[in-house]
Amino acid sequence: MSNICVLGTGYVGLVTGTCFADMGNNVTCVDIIEEKIAKLKQGILPIYEPGLEEMVERNVHAGRLHFTTSYEEGLDNAEFIFIAVPTPTGANQGAADMRYVEMAARMIAQELDHYAIVINKSTVPVGSGDVVSRVIRNNLKRPEVNFAVVSNPEFLREGNALGDFQRPDRVVLGSSDPEAAQSVARLYLPLRAPILVTDIYTAEMIKYASNAFLATKISFINEIAQICERLGADVKEVAEGMGHDKRIGRAFLDAGLGYGGSCFPKDVRALAHMADEAGLHPQMLHAVMDINHDQRRLVINKLTNILGSLRGCVIGVLGLAFKPNTDDMRESASIDIIRWVTAQGATVRVYDPVATETGRAALEREGINLDMVEFCQTSYDVATGADALVISTEWNEFKSLNMLQVRAAMRRPVLIDGRNIYEATEMNRYGFIYRGIGRGT
Ligand code: UGA
Numbered sequence: 001m002s003n004i005c006v007l008g009t010g011y012v013g014l015v016t017g018t019c020f021a022d023m024g025n026n027v028t029c030v031d032i033i034e035e036k037i038a039k040l041k042q043g044i045l046p047i048y049e050p051g052l053e054e055m056v057e058r059n060v061h062a063g064r065l066h067f068t069t070s071y072e073e074g075l076d077n078a079e080f081i082f083i084a085v086p087t088p089t090g091a092n093q094g095a096a097d098m099r100y101v102e103m104a105a106r107m108i109a110q111e112l113d114h115y116a117i118v119i120n121k122s123t124v125p126v127g128s129g130d131v132v133s134r135v136i137r138n139n140l141k142r143p144e145v146n147f148a149v150v151s152n153p154e155f156l157r158e159g160n161a162l163g164d165f166q167r168p169d170r171v172v173l174g175s176s177d178p179e180a181a182q183s184v185a186r187l188y189l190p191l192r193a194p195i196l197v198t199d200i201y202t203a204e205m206i207k208y209a210s211n212a213f214l215a216t217k218i219s220f221i222n223e224i225a226q227i228c229e230r231l232g233a234d235v236k237e238v239a240e241g242m243g244h245d246k247r248i249g250r251a252f253l254d255a256g257l258g259y260g261g262s263c264f265p266k267d268v269r270a271l272a273h274m275a276d277e278a279g280l281h282p283q284m285l286h287a288v289m290d291i292n293h294d295q296r297r298l299v300i301n302k303l304t305n306i307l308g309s310l311r312g313c314v315i316g317v318l319g320l321a322f323k324p325n326t327d328d329m330r331e332s333a334s335i336d337i338i339r340w341v342t343a344q345g346a347t348v349r350v351y352d353p354v355a356t357e358t359g360r361a362a363l364e365r366e367g368i369n370l371d372m373v374e375f376c377q378t379s380y381d382v383a384t385g386a387d388a389l390v391i392s393t394e395w396n397e398f399k400s401l402n403m404l405q406v407r408a409a410m411r412r413p414v415l416i417d418g419r420n421i422y423e424a425t426e427m428n429r430y431g432f433i434y435r436g437i438g439r440g441t
Helices: 011-022 034-041 052-061 071-075 099-111 128-139 161-166 178-191 200-231 235-243 264-277 283-307 333-343 357-365 379-383 403-409 424-429
Strands: 003-007 026-030 065-068 080-083 116-120 147-151 171-174 195-198 314-318 347-351 373-375 388-391 414-417 433-435
Touching: 003 011, 003 071, 003 099, 011 026, 011 052, 011 065, 011 080, 011 161, 026 071, 034 065, 052 065, 052 161, 071 099, 080 099, 080 178, 099 116, 099 128, 116 128, 116 178, 128 147, 128 200, 147 178, 147 200, 171 178, 171 200, 178 195, 195 200, 200 235, 200 264, 200 283, 264 283, 283 333, 283 388, 283 414, 283 433, 314 333, 314 379, 333 347, 333 357, 347 379, 357 373, 379 403, 424 433
Parallel strands: 003 026, 003 080, 026 065, 080 116, 116 147, 171 195, 314 347, 314 388, 347 373, 388 414, 414 433
Antiparallel strands: 147 171
């Protein structure tokens, strides 16, 4: 059993801390936002993540998981200090904002009174491990104290975070201190995953390259989808056919509205920015971003091709979150779709099984006129009186709707399936004018 401190209680911090506690370690999670910690102490989570609430409760109850706003309390006796704070896109053309990481490093320097290994989990620009070391070294209140820095990028997917932590494809550890890397490796041993030890720069790069590659797969299949649509092929079957080739793999070949969320958009931008800064012109990364941006526009094109002007239309939107099983709205396709259709004078009816409050807040933050947006309780409410229905997130419950009932409730039977969850022949049978993405219709 080890004493672990986790700085930051966002997705990564909370999942990491809770899962390490579940493995029997003694974990203290620290966050500077008092309200968040107060709620966590009452068992109220700041995020929706399947299974997490129960796991937090179990480990708090067992006395292995603690929450505090005090760095002093968090760092007391900690052998391992994980930094898991946000690195949002900064003001500087896509560069990652290191403000919170540096702040965490400074706080560690103030409180540390014993040897500890500082492990960076936040996705930071390549070379940041050195920055963390330098900030701690330069601000140490007790200069005699020793520490090591290890980079340990995370590969958790929202909505699947517990499974990804407990059954990782690999654990990556970067450090110039092999002993420190081995100590961190021991924490992960019970997971029986391949552990790769590299230098810090390489570990940081593995994270960016992995996310950029997955984003590239998505933009690639979205480009193929557009070609399929023109030439009369079906991208879903194309992806299936490609995916059987082990060199390609089926994962991340779902054409749709492109990638959103807090990671891919930010990380592809940041990697492109790092390359630009280094005097390179990363053509593929820029193409990946351009394709992703245009992909969302397809919905508007499809709507106007069928309905003509959207002025006065009622557009139903099913799904607000950037993907299913999360309430996360960051860079969600639904925001752009709602922005564009309301700008053209349509009103919108929306429903998401989970992302209602986060959805409302995100739309408001984005300056969308909420008078034009009605939040509904069910998918059928959304369909009522609608001139078109847009599937923007592939929640499971949308796959099993009574489509006859949906069709009957609508004013005009237009169905734009932004996530390819239905089949054209079946939807045509129900009387819908159906458009998927890249399906030759
Ligand atoms: C992603 C990575 O998958 C994780 O490995 C990584 O740890 C994480 O970013 C991170 O850097 O923190 P996440 O953003 O939670 O995880 O979501 P994904 O499941 O990867 O989906 C990202 C976006 O791609 C979603 O908008 C999804 O709808 C879209 N997507 C995914 C597609 O459009 N097509 C696909 O085939 C797959």
